Amino acid sequence: MTASSHPAEMAISVGLLTAPAPRAARAPVQRTVEVIGRRPVDAYVELTLAAPEIAERAQPGQFVAFAVGGDTSALLLRRAIAISTAEDGVVTVVVSAAGPGSTWLTERQVGDTLDVVGPLGRPFPGPPAGARALLVGGGYGAAALVGLAVRLRAEGHPVDVVAGAAAADRLCSVQELIGIADTVAVTTDDGSSGRQGLVTLAVDELLPDAGVVYACGPMPMLRAVADAATAHGIPSYVAVEESMACGIGVCMTCVLPIVGEDGRTRFSRSCTEGPVFGGDRVRFADVGTLPWDVVGADAMGVVQP
Amino acid sequence: MTATETRGHDGHSGRSDTAVDMRTTLGSAEIPSPVLTASGCSAFGRELEPFVDLTAIGAVVTKSVQLRPRSGRSTPRMAETPSGMLNSIGLQGTGIDGLLTEELPWLAERGVRSFVSIAGTRVEDFAELAERLRGVPGVLGLEVNISCPNVESRGEVFACDPVAASDVVSAVRAAADPAHPVYAKLSPDVTDIVSVARAVSDAGADGLSMINTLLGLVIDPDTMRPVLGGVTGGLSGPAIRPVALRCVWQVHQALPDVPILGMGGIRTGLDALQFVLAGASAVSVGTAVFNDPSAVARVHDELAAALGERGFTSVAEAVGYAHR
Numbered sequence A: 001m002t003a004s005s006h007p008a009e010m011a012i013s014v015g016l017l018t019a020p021a022p023r024a025a026r027a028p029v030q031r032t033v034e035v036i037g038r039r040p041v042d043a044y045v046e047l048t049l050a051a052p053e054i055a056e057r058a059q060p061g062q063f064v065a066f067a068v069g070g071d072t073s074a075l076l077l078r079r080a081i082a083i084s085t086a087e088d089g090v091v092t093v094v095v096s097a098a099g100p101g102s103t104w105l106t107e108r109q110v111g112d113t114l115d116v117v118g119p120l121g122r123p124f125p126g127p128p129a130g131a132r133a134l135l136v137g138g139g140y141g142a143a144a145l146v147g148l149a150v151r152l153r154a155e156g157h158p159v160d161v162v163a164g165a166a167a168a169d170r171l172c173s174v175q176e177l178i179g180i181a182d183t184v185a186v187t188t189d190d191g192s193s194g195r196q197g198l199v200t201l202a203v204d205e206l207l208p209d210a211g212v213v214y215a216c217g218p219m220p221m222l223r224a225v226a227d228a229a230t231a232h233g234i235p236s237y238v239a240v241e242e243s244m245a246c247g248i249g250v251c252m253t254c255v256l257p258i259v260g261e262d263g264r265t266r267f268s269r270s271c272t273e274g275p276v277f278g279g280d281r282v283r284f285a286d287v288g289t290l291p292w293d294v295v296g297a298d299a300m301g302v303v304q305p
Numbered sequence B: 001m002t003a004t005e006t007r008g009h010d011g012h013s014g015r016s017d018t019a020v021d022m023r024t025t026l027g028s029a030e031i032p033s034p035v036l037t038a039s040g041c042s043a044f045g046r047e048l049e050p051f052v053d054l055t056a057i058g059a060v061v062t063k064s065v066q067l068r069p070r071s072g073r074s075t076p077r078m079a080e081t082p083s084g085m086l087n088s089i090g091l092q093g094t095g096i097d098g099l100l101t102e103e104l105p106w107l108a109e110r111g112v113r114s115f116v117s118i119a120g121t122r123v124e125d126f127a128e129l130a131e132r133l134r135g136v137p138g139v140l141g142l143e144v145n146i147s148c149p150n151v152e153s154r155g156e157v158f159a160c161d162p163v164a165a166s167d168v169v170s171a172v173r174a175a176a177d178p179a180h181p182v183y184a185k186l187s188p189d190v191t192d193i194v195s196v197a198r199a200v201s202d203a204g205a206d207g208l209s210m211i212n213t214l215l216g217l218v219i220d221p222d223t224m225r226p227v228l229g230g231v232t233g234g235l236s237g238p239a240i241r242p243v244a245l246r247c248v249w250q251v252h253q254a255l256p257d258v259p260i261l262g263m264g265g266i267r268t269g270l271d272a273l274q275f276v277l278a279g280a281s282a283v284s285v286g287t288a289v290f291n292d293p294s295a296v297a298r299v300h301d302e303l304a305a306a307l308g309e310r311g312f313t314s315v316a317e318a319v320g321y322a323h324r
Helices: A009-016 A101-105 A139-154 A174-178 A198-208 A217-231 B095-109 B125-133 B162-175 B195-204 B240-252 B269-278 B295-309
Strands: A029-041 A043-051 A065-066 A080-085 A092-098 A113-120 A134-137 A159-165 A183-188 A211-217 A237-240 A255-259 A266-271 A277-278 B023-026 B030-031 B035-037 B078-081 B082-086 B115-120 B139-145 B182-186 B207-210 B214-217 B233-237 B260-261 B280-286
Touching: A009 A029, A009 B233, A029 A092, A029 B139, A043 A101, A080 A113, A092 A101, A092 A139, A092 B125, A134 A139, A134 A198, A134 A217, A139 A211, A159 A174, A159 A198, A174 A183, A183 A198, A183 B035, A183 B195, A198 A217, A237 B233, A266 A277, B023 B035, B023 B280, B030 B082, B030 B139, B030 B240, B030 B295, B078 B233, B082 B240, B095 B115, B095 B125, B125 B162, B139 B162, B162 B182, B162 B195, B182 B195, B195 B207, B195 B240, B207 B240, B233 B240, B240 B269, B260 B269, B280 B295
Parallel strands: A134 A159, A134 A211, A159 A183, A211 A237, B035 B280, B115 B139, B139 B182, B182 B207, B207 B260, B260 B280
Antiparallel strands: A029 A043, A029 A113, A043 A092, A065 A080, A065 A113, A080 A092, A237 A277, A255 A266, B023 B030, B078 B082, B082 B233, B214 B233
């Protein structure tokens, strides 16, 4: 490998397709809110919250962070969940019961209250003028694209959606997206719904017409979609699902290696510098490692090989 | 927005009505509240602005700063544990230049008091940091982080050795602004914390911050490998509160004149009260902020109410009360 082929230096010499997502216009709030709707949807539970001050601030791509288990809970860390829709004083989220905290959330009933902080994180940047948008959701990540699809259609952008999951019961928000988008393609790993295969099957077909790509889902999917978009010269924005302790930017646990505007890579917080990153700014291959060219790696004793 | 408007889940509607005098001191520095943030748990304070009136809290204890920018460790950096968590951040930060040009001016412009945590791998690093913080507006004093467990070797945990700890503290005391109280942050991972406390106190520490996290480990039963990228991490949260309280108790008993900033699993005003009764003249709220971003203001209110209910007219009266 020559020096000029290193990703960080390519960023400077070649330039990237995306700019870092700007901060949200408004600061978050912490509120105790009431659950006004609970709807099991296949493998997930959709919660509807009366949260007017969060709803009025929220923009597509942002998330909320829930305290779980009550005031004396032994589970201290907040659960960060993408906002699906936020309108008319109501916020909806789709929760996947993965561990004890998210399971507790899925068990909330109408009339229960939740301590929630939000909206948090940076929203999806707007598309280039007139661009056709391709939205790609993996599993419950598709829920985070519903509000974005509504906004894009309202602004006159054609919207294609690809929703993928391991199996039919892991798909999410497909009916809502069918009602909003121009086209919706579905893929499942086992063929139990839509075409059998990964989302890239459909993404590769739709990319040539797209002017911008937005994606939310598990990391391997985001990487595949971002790489495909970048290979076509199309800007992509990915909303990552990193585990967070606080969601507000103080704990420093949710960092990813992100290429900044200056072309240098930093460990950037998924909560406050994300969760939306330019797809060509995430160094997916280096997640979970400490590359030598991350700012400050030298102070950790990691030197250029 | 004020802390009152963002009241958490305790139902209190505002600052306590009790007439308890909540003023206290960090060494020579007076502060209006005995409740502070904890280093490493509130970054540099900015992110808490939507949730807390930062000018009303005792001080923002900043994330430890080093001389140079530092990336911190690879991920995963966090593992949830019963009533707590392990962290393995590895002191990520922009370094002293970033602190001086970005973070401290932001705090000072708003009238927010800062208590700056400094860290390093050599005695000279600590001294240089203390030197560069002389006379900086808004800085009340220094917390010397000689006890971060997330470093390359246990030899870097100065607080595990009374002599090494004393070397750092005396160098910092000599280099620091004379108006800055110097607090040494101690590790509970020692055989006899009182001997370390006595050593750093003799070396010139104006106070003690107790405790840092305990070194811990979690293994993922699915991968059968350690969860954290750094393998081990620092345990914090209510799980460590009895350990922290024991350390404060022992040190206050042995060194009743040395001020203590108590921390370790404080989540409520009654938790803070225990630390005050054990001998702490101020407390830091750390991991609880991840659970409740308004925790620092809430703990202040709950502590004021708890002191009033017990007939105290000032927090100072209650310091070390459990020993009497």
